[in-house]
Amino acid sequence: xxxxxxxxxxxxxxxxxxxxxxxxxxxxxxxxxxxxxxxxxxxxxxxxxxxxxxxxxxxxxxxxxxxxxxxxxxxxxxxxxxxxxxxxxxxxxxxxxxxxxxxxxxxxxxxxxxxxxxxxxxxxxxxxxxxxxxxxxxxxxxxxxxxxxxxxxxxxxxxxxxxxxxxxxxxxxxxxxxxxxxxxxxxxxxxxxxxxxxxxxxxxxxxxxxxxxxxxxxxxxxxxxxxxxxxxxxxxxxxxxxxxxxxxxxxxxxxxxxxxxxxxxxxxxxxxxxxxxxxxxxxxxxxxxxxxxxxxxxxxxxxxxxxxxxxxxxxxxxxxxxxxxxxxxxxxxxxxxxxx
Amino acid sequence: xxxxxxxxxxxxxxxxxxxxxxxxxxxxxxxxxxxxxxxxxxxxxxxxxxxxxxxxxxxxxxxxxxxxxxxxxxxxxxxxxxxxxxxxxxxxxxxxxxxxxxxxxxxxxxxxxxxxxxxxxxxxxxxxxxxxxxxxxxxxxxxxxxxxxxxxxxxxxxxxxxxxxxxxxxxxxxxxxxxxxxxxxxxxxxxxxxxxxxxxxxxxxxxxxxxxxxxxxxxxxxxxxxxxxxxxxxxxxxxxxxxxxxxxxxxxxxxxxxxxxxxxxxxxxxxxxxxxxxxxxxxxxxxxxxxxxxxxxxxxxxxxxxxxxxxxxxxxxxxxxxxxxxxxxxxxxxxxxxxx
Numbered sequence: 001x002x003x004x005x006x007x008x009x010x011x012x013x014x015x016x017x018x019x020x021x022x023x024x025x026x027x028x029x030x031x032x033x034x035x036x037x038x039x040x041x042x043x044x045x046x047x048x049x050x051x052x053x054x055x056x057x058x059x060x061x062x063x064x065x066x067x068x069x070x071x072x073x074x075x076x077x078x079x080x081x082x083x084x085x086x087x088x089x090x091x092x093x094x095x096x097x098x099x100x101x102x103x104x105x106x107x108x109x110x111x112x113x114x115x116x117x118x119x120x121x122x123x124x125x126x127x128x129x130x131x132x133x134x135x136x137x138x139x140x141x142x143x144x145x146x147x148x149x150x151x152x153x154x155x156x157x158x159x160x161x162x163x164x165x166x167x168x169x170x171x172x173x174x175x176x177x178x179x180x181x182x183x184x185x186x187x188x189x190x191x192x193x194x195x196x197x198x199x200x201x202x203x204x205x206x207x208x209x210x211x212x213x214x215x216x217x218x219x220x221x222x223x224x225x226x227x228x229x230x231x232x233x234x235x236x237x238x239x240x241x242x243x244x245x246x247x248x249x250x251x252x253x254x255x256x257x258x259x260x261x262x263x264x265x266x267x268x269x270x271x272x273x274x275x276x277x278x279x280x281x282x283x284x285x286x287x288x289x290x291x292x293x294x295x296x297x298x299x300x301x302x303x304x305x306x307x308x309x310x311x312x313x314x315x316x317x318x319x320x321x322x323x324x325x326x327x328x329x330x331x332x333x334x335x336x337x338x339x340x
Numbered sequence: 341x342x343x344x345x346x347x348x349x350x351x352x353x354x355x356x357x358x359x360x361x362x363x364x365x366x367x368x369x370x371x372x373x374x375x376x377x378x379x380x381x382x383x384x385x386x387x388x389x390x391x392x393x394x395x396x397x398x399x400x401x402x403x404x405x406x407x408x409x410x411x412x413x414x415x416x417x418x419x420x421x422x423x424x425x426x427x428x429x430x431x432x433x434x435x436x437x438x439x440x441x442x443x444x445x446x447x448x449x450x451x452x453x454x455x456x457x458x459x460x461x462x463x464x465x466x467x468x469x470x471x472x473x474x475x476x477x478x479x480x481x482x483x484x485x486x487x488x489x490x491x492x493x494x495x496x497x498x499x500x501x502x503x504x505x506x507x508x509x510x511x512x513x514x515x516x517x518x519x520x521x522x523x524x525x526x527x528x529x530x531x532x533x534x535x536x537x538x539x540x541x542x543x544x545x546x547x548x549x550x551x552x553x554x555x556x557x558x559x560x561x562x563x564x565x566x567x568x569x570x571x572x573x574x575x576x577x578x579x580x581x582x583x584x585x586x587x588x589x590x591x592x593x594x595x596x597x598x599x600x601x602x603x604x605x606x607x608x609x610x611x612x613x614x615x616x617x618x619x620x621x622x623x624x625x626x627x628x629x630x631x632x633x634x635x636x637x638x639x640x641x642x643x644x645x646x647x648x649x650x651x652x653x654x655x656x657x658x659x660x661x662x663x664x665x666x667x668x669x670x671x672x673x674x675x676x677x678x679x680x
Contacts, residue, residue: 007419079348080348088428089658091654091655091663103528104449105459106449120460123463127343130344147657188443189445191442191443191444316428317428321391
């Protein structure tokens with residue numbers, strides 16, 4: 001019965017199956033290095049809608065639709081949705097998925113939300129409280145710029161440490177004892193880590209301490225070393241945050257340099273696409289997991305990865321009031337079904 | 341193992357204990373009908389802070405502190421926090437509870453968040469994934485007016501259907517097999533219900549359809565009638581929403597008129613305190629549960645209640661873009677330990 005590991009990690013007695021993943025992205029993401037892997041690429045970033053927020057809602061709707069289709073489920077087969085986004089009061093979620101009439105748990109962990117949703121969805125499934133669960137998160141470049149920074153029309157200059165919010169949504173179908181693309185076998189939920197940094201244009205550095213904290217606690221709780229994992233994958237630290245993460249963990253005697261991967265670095269060609277530090281957002285780690293990571297686990301090329309989306313817990317209000325940018329990172333252990 | 345009931349409800353094989361509840365409120369709430377029941381009442385609504393947001397963060401911090409003290413826990417004894425508020429990107433939470441260093445699941449369900457947090461906290465505890473869980477939610481009149489409506493300095497007139505956001509935070513300590521004030525024995529998580537209403541000054545009417553949906557699904561899933569419950573308690577429908585809820589349920593053949601209670605109606609003296617339709621906010625249902633409902637369950641005066649906080653899923657952006665105000669309501673079954 002006791003599935004607790006260490007101080008605050010969970011090892012699932014029975015692994016939860018990621019039965020399917022689905023991804024939809026914007027035009028720019030479609031032109032990036034992972035472009036051909038996504039299920040759907042939009043022709044423009046409005047996706048036929050009138051506002052950026054409505055477009056983001058549509059992304060979630062489409063991602064959930066695709067993942068249910070892949071899993072062979074109808075909406076009424078799904079017990080619960082775990083969903084979130086970056087907008088104030090999570091409106092991309094509220095207006096995106098209401099048509100499905102599925103009971104909803106709204107979750108918020110900034111860009112770490114995909115990890116939080118998978119963790120809670122897996123707990124709900126593993127405990128026998130739900131048969132089928134869908135987890136979905138999204139972000140949208142234009143709605144995020146409006147929410148956190150400046151209207152696009154201002155044409156603001158962006159420093160090199162800034163990241164580019166990914167336009168996209170990734171959804172995942174979870175269940176037990178089914179044909180699956182990956183197993184969720186454990187989790188180390190994140191806690192808020194605040195080094196007092198205040199630069200919202202350098203979110204990688206703001207989030208890296210939280211990622212380091214989660215990785216270190218994970219290694220301690222599970223009594224493992226980085227060699228246990230083919231990849232340790234953060235959500236959207238970008239190039240600046242990556243350096244900080246590797247340095248912070250080295251100070252704790254943990255070296256992940258040879259196996260660290262960051263979804264934000266993978267999704268764009270920083271040079272050619274002028275995205276500076278890399279991609280970011282609730283959608284960044286979600287679409288990379290669906291399109292790039294799951295296939296590698298399914299094939300057995302990777303046997304085990306630690307997937308930890310990273311979030312920066314700021315708002316424009318907290319920023320304007322001179323507050324720091326605390327970070328959080330929720331880690332999920334994903335294993336290949338090929339080696340089970 | 342199967343703890344699912346009906347289409348989307350949960351019956352806990354082993355009840356989860358609400359070991360303690362704690363409440364802190366503002367001056368106005370302290371002057372209301374429940375005033376003497378709260379653990380702490382502020383002298384003014386800034387609680388010694390510089391901004392409303394900081395004050396709200398402080399409320400969460402204090403509520404968590406008090407509930408841990410009542411439960412006899414230190415921060416390191418708590419496996420997980422489930423926390424949320426109404427502000428964009430849930431900043432009351434992010435800046436309120438980071439000092440405790442407890443792994444955090446941020447949840448968002450507007451004013452229904454207390455029900456969502458208790459549901460997820462109970463699942464996490466009942467499944468053996470956590471030993472001790474704390475759930476906390478908050479709202480603040482001034483930070484909410486700023487977030488959703490107009491700066492207080494404008495002195496805007498409010499229609500009679502408007503509610504008054506409660507300044508307060510309620511926290512709950514959950515565990516298994518312990519001396520407890522109430523048992524959580526079941527849940528019916530909410531789904532988004534949107535009747536297309538757009539009046540953000542009449543949120544009771546916007547949320548009532550969601551409450552009706554959850555109550556009706558609950559009765560169906562558990563094969564019970566309202567007589568099963570001493571009280572069916574909504575979060576913050578207020579006087580307008582109460583009428584709509586009772587009418588909508590009557591159309592479904594369910595009569596709750598003689599046992600419906602609304603935390604928003606209880607917390608203020610609408611006439612004397614000029615609060616119009618009643619209290620609202622993430623804190624409203626939470627402090628009423630902690631200060632008023634738990635004692636009645638503990639003493640056995642009430643044997644079983646259905647507690648369903650209600651949320652209006654709007655943001656100022658969605659409102660300005662002409663969107664409707666969808667609702668959601670998460671129901672939790674609370675039983676008296678005296679009759680177990």
